[in-house]
Amino acid sequence: MTELSITPLGGAGEIGKNCTVVQQGDEWIVVDCGLSFPHEEHYGVDIVVPDFDHLVQNREKVKGVFLTHAHEDHVGALGYLLSRLDCPIYATRLTSAMVRSKLAERANLTDPDIREVASGETVKLDKLSVEFVRVTHSIPESNALAVRTEHGIVLFTGDFRFDFTPVDGFQTDVGRLAKLADEGVVLLLSDSTNVERPGWGPSESTVTDGLRHAFRKAKGRVLTTMFASNIHRMQQIFDVAHETGRVVAVTGRRMEATIALCRTLGYLNVPPKTHVRLEELREYRPEEICVIATGSQGEPMAALTQMSRGEYSKLQIRPGDTVLYSARPIPGNEAGIWRTVNRLFNLGAVVLVDPDPPIHVSGHAYREELMAMINLTKPFYLAPVHGEARHQFLYCEMAEGMGHARHRMFTLANGDSLVISEKSADVARGSVPASDVLIDQNTNMAVDSKTIQERQALGHDGVAIASVSIDFKRREVVSRPRLEVRGLAVPESVVDRAQSDLCDALEDLSPAELGDKATVEKEMAEAVRVSIKKTSRQQPLVVAIAGEA
Numbered sequence: 029m030t031e032l033s034i035t036p037l038g039g040a041g042e043i044g045k046n047c048t049v050v051q052q053g054d055e056w057i058v059v060d061c062g063l064s065f066p067h068e069e070h071y072g073v074d075i076v077v078p079d080f081d082h083l084v085q086n087r088e089k090v091k092g093v094f095l096t097h098a099h100e101d102h103v104g105a106l107g108y109l110l111s112r113l114d115c116p117i118y119a120t121r122l123t124s125a126m127v128r129s130k131l132a133e134r135a136n137l138t139d140p141d142i143r144e145v146a147s148g149e150t151v152k153l154d155k156l157s158v159e160f161v162r163v164t165h166s167i168p169e170s171n172a173l174a175v176r177t178e179h180g181i182v183l184f185t186g187d188f189r190f191d192f193t194p195v196d197g198f199q200t201d202v203g204r205l206a207k208l209a210d211e212g213v214v215l216l217l218s219d220s221t222n223v224e225r226p227g228w229g230p231s232e233s234t235v236t237d238g239l240r241h242a243f244r245k246a247k248g249r250v251l252t253t254m255f256a257s258n259i260h261r262m263q264q265i266f267d268v269a270h271e272t273g274r275v276v277a278v279t280g281r282r283m284e285a286t287i288a289l290c291r292t293l294g295y296l297n298v299p300p301k302t303h304v305r306l307e308e309l310r311e312y313r314p315e316e317i318c319v320i321a322t323g324s325q326g327e328p329m330a331a332l333t334q335m336s337r338g339e340y341s342k343l344q345i346r347p348g349d350t351v352l353y354s355a356r357p358i359p360g361n362e363a364g365i366w367r368t369v370n371r372l373f374n375l376g377a378v379v380l381v382d383p384d385p386p387i388h389v390s391g392h393a394y395r396e397e398l399m400a401m402i403n404l405t406k407p408f409y410l411a412p413v414h415g416e417a418r419h420q421f422l423y424c425e426m427a428e429g430m431g432h433a434r435h436r437m438f439t440l441a442n443g444d445s446l447v448i449s450e451k452s453a454d455v456a457r458g459s460v461p462a463s464d465v466l467i468d469q470n471t472n473m474a475v476d477s478k479t480i481q482e483r484q485a486l487g488h489d490g491v492a493i494a495s496v497s498i499d500f501k502r503r504e505v506v507s508r509p510r511l512e513v514r515g516l517a518v519p520e521s522v523v524d525r526a527q528s529d530l531c532d533a534l535e536d537l538s539p540a541e542l543g544d545k546a547t548v549e550k551e552m553a554e555a556v557r558v559s560i561k562k563t564s565r566q567q568p569l570v571v572a573i574a575g576e577a
């Protein structure tokens with residue numbers, strides 16, 4: 029029997045960029061390939077993707093990427109992986125269609141090898157096989173993946189919940205999950221995002237009531253904002269709008285594209301004469317209008333954010349408008365969202381963020397649902413993923429409370445390998461490089477950590493530029509050094525002092541040192557940095573230029 033190892037490259041100890049490698053000997057598969065969003069101090073970075081070096085270096089072993097569902101944190105980095113490595117992608121029909129359109133748009137990949145798999149089907153490789161098991165989540169066709177290995181089933185829950193009245197009627201395949209337990213689940217890698225929420229989460233279909241209530245109460249236009257991928261939610265908005273005598277117009281290219289795709293494939297049923305173009309809205313009275321807008325996360329360029337600034341030419345916010353936030357803020361986005369909400373209020377709109385009855389419910393399992401998954405699948409080992417450290421900790425505590433032994437639970441971090449043999453399981457910490465890869469989407473290039481540090485220094489304390497002319501052959505300083513600062517808020521005396529320390533440093537250089545440009549620049553930068561830090565505690569980015577005279 030060959031060794032089995034499971035290595036998250038992303039999504040362990042974090043919520044985002046899910047990507048895990050399952051290795052049975054020389055046969056490797058990848059489960060999900062997602063992106064995450066940068067921290068605020070990552071200036072100029074648009075997205076974060078996993079480090080794929082480990083996969084690229086072992087390209088001949090990678091037999092396929094298996095996708096649980098079409099959310100960005102599970103599929104958004106595919107373009108970056110496929111640009112470095114050729115391998116088939118396995119996904120359901122909707123996930124395939126959404127991935128295809130994203131790859132064509134973002135990565136210029138027009139003919140990726142995507143193989144459609146229906147929920148309930150199994151893809152057989154040589155040593156491994158992967159069964160797609162339907163689960164409910166906030167996007168149709170979400171799946172748990174049961175990876176059959178020589179050691180038993182490794183079960184990825186994917187993002188899931190147990191919703192018994194889902195909007196599209198497709199419930200989590202509870203019967204199948206229980207059958208997997210009979211076969212033997214060696215490891216359960218479970219979503220743990222909502223472990224802090226007690227009880228059982230409300231059904232997605234309960235949102236209809238909240239929307240109905242809000243739509244009826246609204247005197248004028250209704251604007252709703254949500255994730256473009258939340259197709260169940262979109263369905264309910266179209267239905268409630270139709271029921272309350274409103275037409276629906278959509279803003280945002282991505283939102284329009286998703287709706288068009290889902291209508292074509294039959295995942296979204298729009299009541300007749302309900303969907304109109306933005307330009308047609310002038311033919312309707314305010315109480316006959318509903319607008320679906322992008323921008324639920326306060327994204328600067330999204331339609332709703334632009335409307336809040338009065339910069340959206342096609343639609344202006346007016347007193348009497350009601351804005352519904354039908355989404356939860358992703359942690360880190362709160363500040364931007366509240367700024368948008370306040371600007372909308374200033375324009376006279378009424379904004380409902382978390383009203384009662386609710387107009388948003390989570391797509392992730394609450395505590396009791398997480399326990400139900402454990403009970404159904406009876407895993408031998410447990411490893412919570414899709415959660416930060418506290419979620420992972422609380423999940424293990426919860427499982428221990430259910431009688432599971434602590435030594436069979438693993439809190440994995442990105443880059444750790446859980447190695448399972450016939451007798452035991454052990455974690456090799458940091459066995460694979462798995463740092464964040466920061467991408468600037470303008471260039472589609474990775475931004476290295478030195479650049480980020482420089483941008484942070486610039487952002488905090490500005491820049492100091494020291495320059496001097498040197499005759500490197502004669503080893504002589506031929507001009508008085510200059511020091512210029514930008515974005516540095518200090519008294520003039522600090523700059524004067526740094527300038528004089530810079531002169532001293534140059535005077536102290538030996539002839540040998542004066543013959544070497546790199547040494548001169550290093551000494552100049554150091555003198556300025558030390559001086560400014562000593563007198564003002566500021567740490568600007570220091571640029572030193574020793575020019576040939």
Ligand SMILES: [Zn+2]
Pocket residue numbers: 097099165166187
């Ligand atoms: Zn998801």
Ligand SMILES: [Zn+2]
Pocket residue numbers: 046099101102187414
């Ligand atoms: Zn997710």
